[in-house]
Amino acid sequence: MNALGRAAMNAPAMARSFAAAAKNQKYYILMYDYVEGILEKRAPFRAGHLGLAKELHAKGTMFMIGAYANPPDGATFIFKGDSPAVCDEWLKRDPYLANKLVTNYRIREWCVVPLE
Structure with missing residues (x-):
C-alpha cells in the first residue's frame, strides 16, 4: 500500500485523536497581514521563518501554519x-515581523468543536 493509502486508512483514527485532545486543549490563532509583494x-x-515554525512545532506549541493564496496577502x-x-x-523571533513584512x-482564541 502506498503512503496515500496508509494516510487515508489512518485518517479516522487521527480525527478521533484530535477531537479528544481538542476537548482539553486551548488553541490560539495568530493572523498576519502581509506587505505588498x-x-x-x-x-x-523564509528559511528562518520556517525554521522557527518547525522549532516551535517540535516543542508542541505551534500546531499548524499556512499562507493565504490568491491573493497572498496574509x-x-x-x-x-x-x-x-x-x-x-x-x-x-519571527523574521517576517522583525523585518517589517x-x-x-491579531490573536484570537479558537474554540475547536470536536465532530466525533
Missing part, C-alpha cells in the same frame, strides 16, 4: 497553549 520580499527571511498560525502568551516567542497581526 510578500512573495519577493520574503526570500531572505497567513494564519495556530498555537496550542494555556493563554495567548503561547504566541509570544513566535512574535519576538507584516503590516498587522
Whole structure:
C-alpha cells in the first residue's frame, strides 16, 4: 500500500485523536497581514521563518501554519497553549515581523468543536 493509502486508512483514527485532545486543549490563532509583494520580499527571511515554525512545532506549541493564496496577502498560525502568551516567542523571533513584512497581526482564541 502506498503512503496515500496508509494516510487515508489512518485518517479516522487521527480525527478521533484530535477531537479528544481538542476537548482539553486551548488553541490560539495568530493572523498576519502581509506587505505588498510578500512573495519577493520574503526570500531572505523564509528559511528562518520556517525554521522557527518547525522549532516551535517540535516543542508542541505551534500546531499548524499556512499562507493565504490568491491573493497572498496574509497567513494564519495556530498555537496550542494555556493563554495567548503561547504566541509570544513566535512574535519576538519571527523574521517576517522583525523585518517589517507584516503590516498587522491579531490573536484570537479558537474554540475547536470536536465532530466525533
